[in-house]
Amino acid sequence: METLFEKPHxxxxxxxxxxxxxxxxxxxxxxxxxxxxxxxxxxxxxxxGCYLCPGNExxxxxxxxxxxxxxxFDNDYAALLPGAGPETFExxxxxxxxxxxxxxxxxxxxxxxxxxxxNMESAALRKVVDAWTDQYAELGALPFIRHVQIFENNGxxxxxxxxxxxxxxxxxxxxxxxxxxxxxxxxxxWQSEKSxxxxxxxxxxxxQQERIVCRNDSFTVLVPFWAVWPYETMLLSRAHxxxxxxxxxKERDDLxxxxxxxxxxxxxxxxxxxxxxxxxxxxxxxxxxxxxWHFHAHFFPPLLRSTTIRKFMVGYxxxxxxxxxxxxxxxAERLKYLVK
Ligand code: H2U
Ligand code: ZN
Numbered sequence: 381m382e383t384l385f386e387k388p389h390x391x392x393x394x395x396x397x398x399x400x401x402x403x404x405x406x407x408x409x410x411x412x413x414x415x416x417x418x419x420x421x422x423x424x425x426x427x428x429g430c431y432l433c434p435g436n437e438x439x440x441x442x443x444x445x446x447x448x449x450x451x452x453f454d455n456d457y458a459a460l461l462p463g464a465g466p467e468t469f470e471x472x473x474x475x476x477x478x479x480x481x482x483x484x485x486x487x488x489x490x491x492x493x494x495x496x497x498x499n500m501e502s503a504a505l506r507k508v509v510d511a512w513t514d515q516y517a518e519l520g521a522l523p524f525i526r527h528v529q530i531f532e533n534n535g536x537x538x539x540x541x542x543x544x545x546x547x548x549x550x551x552x553x554x555x556x557x558x559x560x561x562x563x564x565x566x567x568x569x570w571q572s573e574k575s576x577x578x579x580x581x582x583x584x585x586x587x588q589q590e591r592i593v594c595r596n597d598s599f600t601v602l603v604p605f606w607a608v609w610p611y612e613t614m615l616l617s618r619a620h621x622x623x624x625x626x627x628x629x630k631e632r633d634d635l636x637x638x639x640x641x642x643x644x645x646x647x648x649x650x651x652x653x654x655x656x657x658x659x660x661x662x663x664x665x666x667x668x669x670x671x672x673w674h675f676h677a678h679f680f681p682p683l684l685r686s687t688t689i690r691k692f693m694v695g696y697x698x699x700x701x702x703x704x705x706x707x708x709x710x711x712a713e714r715l716k717y718l719v720k
Contacts, residue, residue, distance in 0.1 A: 385707055393606035394581060396561045400608050401696075401703040404710075423494040423543055432544035434491045444488075449504065450511040451488040452549075458484035460552050462524075481524055482552030487511055489545040496534070496545050496653070498643035505636040512660070513624040513632070519551035520623075520665030527555045527664050535655025537682060537690065555664050562661060563673070570672035576620050578674035591712040594641055594719040598627075598634035601642050603712040608702040610684045610691055611649065611711050613642065615677040622663035622673040645718040646681060656681035 390399045431438045434446045440456035460482030469477040489508045490500055497505065512530050519528045532547035533540040555563060569577035585591055585602050593601040593613060604614045615638065621627060627635070646654035657680045663673040682690045684705070697703055 385709065390701075391606045393604075394577060395565055395606075396558070397565055398561075399701055400606050401701060402707060403703060403705055404707050406705045425492050425494045427493045427544070430493055430542060430544050432486070432488050432542055432546055433493050447488070447491055449507045450490070452485055452511065452515065455484035455486050455548070460484055460550060480553055482550060483519060483522075483525075484551075485515065485519075485549040487515065487547050487549060489547065493544050496643065497532075498640050498647055500545070500640065502633075502636050502640075505640065506633060509624075509632045509636050513627070515549050516624050516662060516665075519549065522551070524553050525551045526666035527552055527559055528662065529556065529559070529659060530662075531657065531659030533657050535653060537655040538657045540655075551665075555666065559661055559664065563664060563670070566672040566674065576672065576674050578616055578676065579620050582616055582618065590709050593645070593712055593715045594638065596634045596638050598631040599638045601638060603708040603715065605708060607708040607711065608704055609680045609682060610704065610706055611646065611654075611679075611681050611715060612708075613679045613715070615639075615642070615679070617675045621675045622670055623675060624660070624662065626675070641719055642679070644720065645715050646679075648718040649714070650683065654681055654683065 386404055388403045390401050392399055426433055430436060434444055437443050438456055460480060462481055462483050464479050464481055467479045490504055516528045519525050528551045530549050566577045582600060591603045591605060593603060598618055599615055600618055601613050601615045658677060660677045662675055663670040684691050
């Protein structure tokens with residue numbers, strides 16, 4: 381197998397059914413491309429110009445309360461709206477569109493402008509886990525909401541508009557593309573094998589050890605066999621759970637324990653805040669039981685070789701399929717070493 385992994389090869393993504401092209405020999409090529417500015421270090425605990433800090437005014441004119449833990453508000457520029465009446469558009473059999481109702485919220489993790497998920501105290505982080513759980517439960521219980529996407533863009537490179545620690549929640553009427561593919565693949569496995577796809581995958585990774593980054597009693601972080609982004613990781617619950625409200629108190633504590641360990645390992649790769657987009661994938665809230673669903677998070681960081689050399693999804697990737705240079709195994713090796 382070693383020789384296959386040293387040559388160009390393609391790997392199957394179990395969760396989507398799509399392929400990724402792995403070209404391990406390409407890391408030696410010279411780089412004359414774009415150089416991003418290194419992130420600025422040192423932020424004050426309160427920034428009077430920040431629209432997420434306690435007591436400050438937001439762009440829409442609303443004022444944040446003097447919050448002391450987490451704070452959730454409806455996004456002032458929501459991409460989805462709850463009230464739009466159902467309308468459909470059809471021209472022949474080819475052109476189709478329909479109203480998509482939903483809600484978008486912003487979750488501030490902390491009143492402190494200078495913190496991140498990587499350096500918040502565990503008690504405060506546990507409050508964030510509780511807020512994610514409450515939001516999933518509350519929004520998912522709305523009769524027209526079939527999917528709740530909790531996510532975070534971290535760092536300007538990933539499109540975060542503000543360094544204040546925060547994430548977003550978009551809840552909507554239809555299951556979006558990626559969770560729909562994952563639902564389909566997990567359901568098919570559940571029906572044909574009478575077992576959970578990701579429970580089985582975890583067993584394989586546990587026995588091989590090669591791609592495991594870190595773990596605690598309740599969660600495992602690994603570089604998935606089919607990772608696309610250079611240091612992409614997946615966090616999986618060790619028990620078969622479908623969504624945040626299924627977790628025990630101990631599991632919530634363990635989630636608050638493992639998240640900062642992973643993020644700090646990322647920050648050590650280049651000794652600087654490591655940009656990423658992350659989010660949880662959970663059971664749809666469409667009224668079905670979804671026993672096939674296994675809770676997990678994806679971390680997609682764009683950086684490849686230094687704070688200035690990043691991965692772009694261009695050319696072949698836009699037109700054909702994703703491609704990566706370093707192997708998932710070598711990325712896991714490096715991350716494992718950096719987890720403290
Ligand atoms: P990002 O950093 O991931 O862009 O998230 C910040 C969100 O905050 C963004 O979706 C919203 C933006 O619409 N926002 C407000 O709701 N109110 C504001 O005053 C500014 C930004
Ligand atoms: Zn702030």
